[in-house]
Amino acid sequence: xxxxxxxLLLSSLLFSIGLAGALTRRNAILVLIGIELMLxxxxxxxxxxxxxxxxxxxxxxxxxxxxxxxxxxxxxxxGLSIILAAYRHCRTTDLxxxxxxxx
Amino acid sequence: MILxxxxxxxxxxxxxxxxxxxCVLALTLGFAGIAxxxxxLGAQFVGFTQILVYVGxxxxxxxFAIMMTHNDQSVAPPTSSFPWLLGVVIASAVFAVLARAxxxxxxxxxGQPPQxxxxxxxxxxxxxxxxxxxxxxxxxxxxxxxxxxxxIGAVVIAMDRREEGE
Numbered sequence: 001x002x003x004x005x006x007x008l009l010l011s012s013l014l015f016s017i018g019l020a021g022a023l024t025r026r027n028a029i030l031v032l033i034g035i036e037l038m039l040x041x042x043x044x045x046x047x048x049x050x051x052x053x054x055x056x057x058x059x060x061x062x063x064x065x066x067x068x069x070x071x072x073x074x075x076x077x078x079g080l081s082i083i084l085a086a087y088r089h090c091r092t093t094d095l096x097x098x099x100x101x102x103x
Numbered sequence: 104m105i106l107x108x109x110x111x112x113x114x115x116x117x118x119x120x121x122x123x124x125x126c127v128l129a130l131t132l133g134f135a136g137i138a139x140x141x142x143x144l145g146a147q148f149v150g151f152t153q154i155l156v157y158v159g160x161x162x163x164x165x166x167f168a169i170m171m172t173h174n175d176q177s178v179a180p181p182t183s184s185f186p187w188l189l190g191v192v193i194a195s196a197v198f199a200v201l202a203r204a205x206x207x208x209x210x211x212x213x214g215q216p217p218q219x220x221x222x223x224x225x226x227x228x229x230x231x232x233x234x235x236x237x238x239x240x241x242x243x244x245x246x247x248x249x250x251x252x253x254x255i256g257a258v259v260i261a262m263d264r265r266e267e268g269e
Contacts, residue, residue, distance in 0.1 A: 005206070006107075014111065015198075016198035019190075019197055024191065029172070030123060033118075036157075044140060047144050050146070063231075065149050069152055070156075077164065077254070078253050078260065080167075081260040084171060084172065084260075088263065
């Protein structure tokens with residue numbers, strides 16, 4: 001469990017779980033959570049490549065992950081508020097029932 | 104290995120459970136597992152940031168959103184117009200492609216022995232702050248601007264506008 005390959009496999013597994021969730025769930029909040037999971041898998045890739053890469057002293061992977069986590073947090077806040085606004089309008093978070101453009 | 108199982112089990116439960124609140128609780132477990140993996144990889148700061156941001160903030164935010172939008176349909180069976188099985192098949196295919204690429208391409212990378220895990224002394228917060236303030240200062244400023252804009256935007260979008268209109 002301590003080689004780059006294993007971490008890459010783990011992160012692709014996490015990505016696939018997030019993708020399956022984002023594709024199959026009906027609740028909009030859970031779809032957003034699936035997207036967050038895919039972002040997390042990408043972050044794990046960054047850290048693993050930084051750790052096993054040729055220049056771990058450069059801190060580039062850590063910086064990339066920190067900025068990526070900040071963007072993911074902003075995205076989660078804006079996405080959840082959009083879901084709240086849509087819920088107030090449509091009275092549901094079910095994606096199959098939000099099927100009209102003009103409400 | 105245990106951490107990997109914890110992370111995968113938590114996230115898989117988060118995507119598979121029926122009750123949305125249970126999903127978020129399992130997701131917290133999965134995020135904590137990923138944070139432990141960061142710690143195992145020697146990125147302490149990122150691990151604790153992960154705990155603060157995801158386990159602390161994003162999970163709480165999701166719980167609040169689920170509670171505010173709660174109705175009886177939230178425990179309805181998660182079958183959608185997009186077939187359940189098709190989504191799983193697509194995700195499995197993506198995983199198969201990725202895994203095959205990783206396994207087939209990692210052979211030359213193993214030829215040069217990577218730096219073993221020991222000589223890495225662990226990155227201190229001092230180094231990270233130094234890099235943030237010198238080399239990465241422009242991205243840091245842009246990130247601050249983005250977070251401010253996201254904060255204001257989230258408040259404006261989620262604001263209840265019915266009182267203003269009437």
